[in-house]
Amino acid sequence: MSAAPDGDLRIGARELCASAAEAVSLIWRAASANVAVFLLATVAAAAAPIATAWSTKLVIDRLTTPHGAVGGLALVLITTGLGAAALPVLVQYLRGQIGRSAGLTATEQLFTAAERQVGLRNFENPAFQDRLRLAQEGVARIAEIVDGLGSTLGGVLALTGFIGSLLILSPPMTIVVLAAAIPALVSEMLLSRRRSAMEWSIEQFYRREFFYSQLLTGVAAATEIRLFGIGAFLRSRMMDERRSANAANRRMDLREVRTQGGLTVLSATVAGVGLWWAITAARRGALSIGDVSMFLAAVIGVQSALSTLTAAISGGQARLLAFTHYVAVVRAESDLPQARQGVPPRLRQGIELRDVWFRYSDDHPWVLRGVSLTIPSGRAVALVGLNGAGKSTLVKLLCRMYDPTRGRILWDGVDLRDIPPALLRERISAVFQDHMNYDMTAEENIAIGDLTALGDPGRLQEAAGRAGIHDRLTTLPRGYATLLSRIFVVGTDKDDPVTGVVLSGGQWQRLALARAFVRNDRDLMILDEPSSGLDPEAEHEIHTRMREHRGGRTSLLISHRLSAVRDADHIAVLDGGRITEHGSHDALLAADGSYARLFRLQAAGYQEAL
Ligand SMILES: Nc1ncnc2c1ncn2[C@@H]1O[C@H](COP(=O)(O)OP(=O)(O)OP(=O)(O)O)[C@@H](O)[C@H]1O
Numbered sequence: 001m002s003a004a005p006d007g008d009l010r011i012g013a014r015e016l017c018a019s020a021a022e023a024v025s026l027i028w029r030a031a032s033a034n035v036a037v038f039l040l041a042t043v044a045a046a047a048a049p050i051a052t053a054w055s056t057k058l059v060i061d062r063l064t065t066p067h068g069a070v071g072g073l074a075l076v077l078i079t080t081g082l083g084a085a086a087l088p089v090l091v092q093y094l095r096g097q098i099g100r101s102a103g104l105t106a107t108e109q110l111f112t113a114a115e116r117q118v119g120l121r122n123f124e125n126p127a128f129q130d131r132l133r134l135a136q137e138g139v140a141r142i143a144e145i146v147d148g149l150g151s152t153l154g155g156v157l158a159l160t161g162f163i164g165s166l167l168i169l170s171p172p173m174t175i176v177v178l179a180a181a182i183p184a185l186v187s188e189m190l191l192s193r194r195r196s197a198m199e200w201s202i203e204q205f206y207r208r209e210f211f212y213s214q215l216l217t218g219v220a221a222a223t224e225i226r227l228f229g230i231g232a233f234l235r236s237r238m239m240d241e242r243r244s245a246n247a248a249n250r251r252m253d254l255r256e257v258r259t260q261g262g263l264t265v266l267s268a269t270v271a272g273v274g275l276w277w278a279i280t281a282a283r284r285g286a287l288s289i290g291d292v293s294m295f296l297a298a299v300i301g302v303q304s305a306l307s308t309l310t311a312a313i314s315g316g317q318a319r320l321l322a323f324t325h326y327v328a329v330v331r332a333e334s335d336l337p338q339a340r341q342g343v344p345p346r347l348r349q350g351i352e353l354r355d356v357w358f359r360y361s362d363d364h365p366w367v368l369r370g371v372s373l374t375i376p377s378g379r380a381v382a383l384v385g386l387n388g389a390g391k392s393t394l395v396k397l398l399c400r401m402y403d404p405t406r407g408r409i410l411w412d413g414v415d416l417r418d419i420p421p422a423l424l425r426e427r428i429s430a431v432f433q434d435h436m437n438y439d440m441t442a443e444e445n446i447a448i449g450d451l452t453a454l455g456d457p458g459r460l461q462e463a464a465g466r467a468g469i470h471d472r473l474t475t476l477p478r479g480y481a482t483l484l485s486r487i488f489v490v491g492t493d494k495d496d497p498v499t500g501v502v503l504s505g506g507q508w509q510r511l512a513l514a515r516a517f518v519r520n521d522r523d524l525m526i527l528d529e530p531s532s533g534l535d536p537e538a539e540h541e542i543h544t545r546m547r548e549h550r551g552g553r554t555s556l557l558i559s560h561r562l563s564a565v566r567d568a569d570h571i572a573v574l575d576g577g578r579i580t581e582h583g584s585h586d587a588l589l590a591a592d593g594s595y596a597r598l599f600r601l602q603a604a605g606y607q608e609a610l
Pocket of ligand 1: 124360364
């Protein structure tokens with residue numbers, strides 16, 4: 001089963017069966033005791049109306065017979081009536097309990113499976129994103145699968161009981177009632193398959209709508225949206241997405257209304273004919289009054305059981321179709337091939353890129369075109385180049401977010417493909433150009449770099465001190481425990497109304513640096529534009545500290561500010577996906593190539609400003 005759909009929206013019978021098996025096993029594992037009681041209660045709830053119908057018939061027959069004793073039967077009638085009323089309430093309660101337990105287990109499995117996608121390729125695939133969202137919906141609807149299973153079981157039992165009763169009274173009528181039900185079942189199942197395919201095809205509309213709604217209601221884009229006055233523009237785009245989804249839903253609803261309307265007329269006709277037959281038979285004396293009551297209960301019972309069963313099977317199929325997305329994600333292979341070896345304990349020789357070619361997919365152009373570069377152990381290498389040259393892409397390859405399309409990256413001679421990504425990443429610390437600002441406390445924001453530091457204020461403070469953010473953090477209302485967010489309330493204590501704090505862009509960048517510094521003893525330190533948001537004084541200070549921190553460590557530094565990289569041991573210039581120049585700062589200036597030109601350009605800018 002492929003995790004990333006290839007545009008074919010049909011789901012085969014095998015996938016559906018696998019989905020059903022997975023659902024049943026998941027529900028059983030999550031709540032086996034409750035499921036057992038649920039099944040018993042469902043059987044009893046299905047039997048109660050049949051017992052009630054038979055007791056009613058017998059009571060009526062005795063009442064119409066002189067001296068017929070009805071005391072015991074009346075008691076049975078009351079008991080079955082009570083059961084018929086009370087059992088569905090118990091079934092409903094158990095269904096809720098089972099649904100919640102199964103939902104919890106399924107959610108955990110789904111997010112564990114999402115984490116198994118150790119690279120970025122699937123996450124950047126729109127079809128996989130559609131799958132993920134539908135899988136979450138499938139998980140949210142797992143209680144309905146429990147419901148569907150209960151309804152199917154109850155429907156089968158009720159149907160068997162009532163058909164048995166009907167057969168005793170009129171075999172031809174039984175055949176007519178059943179024949180009317182078959183087209184209903186088939187057309188409902190076809191409709192549910194069609195709806196499922198439609199839901200998958202419109203998922204893209206919902207995801208885009210969600211994207212616009214997040215922009216319009218989130219804080220991240222609020223300033224730009226207001227300044228540029230694009231609220232109405234975004235809202236209209238969001239509404240267009242919803243309209244497209246609504247139009248597809250409307251077409252599907254109309255199709256369902258037409259089919260279901262026809263089926264309702266058919267079942268009403270069958271019930272009418274049955275009633276006419278029973279009344280005329282009673283007139284002729286062929287049926288007793290109790291028989292007529294039983295016949296009516298049986299026809300209504302069969303029809304209601306059939307419609308419950310039809311709805312349960314077609315609805316169950318629809319839910320299982322939704323659940324196939326969950327199964328596909330849970331069973332999806334990792335987007336990176338399994339590694340065969342472990343990572344060497346410490347980097348001794350260095351990291352070597354050997355003729356590395358990379359493109360994001362076959363439809364994308366080459367980003368790296370035969371890059372060969374060595375980052376020797378204990379040395380600082382800098383990578384410079386214009387926007388879009390491929391620097392951040394190279395960083396992602398070093399962290400094995402993707403594998404090279406061609407060529408190899410060697411860690412002390414071992415191909416990165418042979419190293420499990422989690423072990424490799426254990427050996428790397430990094431500040432990314434697009435680092436995250438987490439709506440968590442200051443200490444959590446730093447400790448994310450190494451969770452073992454979470455209960456160790458000394459380590460957190462040392463990292464913050466190196467990144468030049470310690471003093472600011474101590475002035476926050478709750479120090480390091482202050483929430484760095486305005487979107488959540490801090491605590492529930494009304495007497496202590498401490499709100500979260502928002503940091504400036506440069507302060508967030510220092511926090512990202514602290515996150516990298518707390519990951520202290522790693523083999524490779526990657527700094528991708530670590531100081532772009534800092535003021536000149538702070539940048540100078542940070543670079544001095546980073547130089548100290550880098551001392552003797554293997555590091556890769558990327559920066560557009562060439563003054564920041566000049567003291568690197570080795571500088572490589574990336575241009576159009578190729579290394580076009582490399583050497584020390586002095587050697588590159590002497591070579592008078594593009595590095596020298598860019599360096600002079602930046603230096604001239606500062607000179608002019610003086
Ligand atoms: N996830 C992606 N999917 C497809 N193309 C991508 C992706 N990320 C980057 N690219 C493309 O790869 C090329 C290199 O991007 P990259 O981010 O590596 O450049 P960079 O040198 O870091 O640029 P900058 O200096 O602007 O940060 C760009 O043309 C970009 O459009």
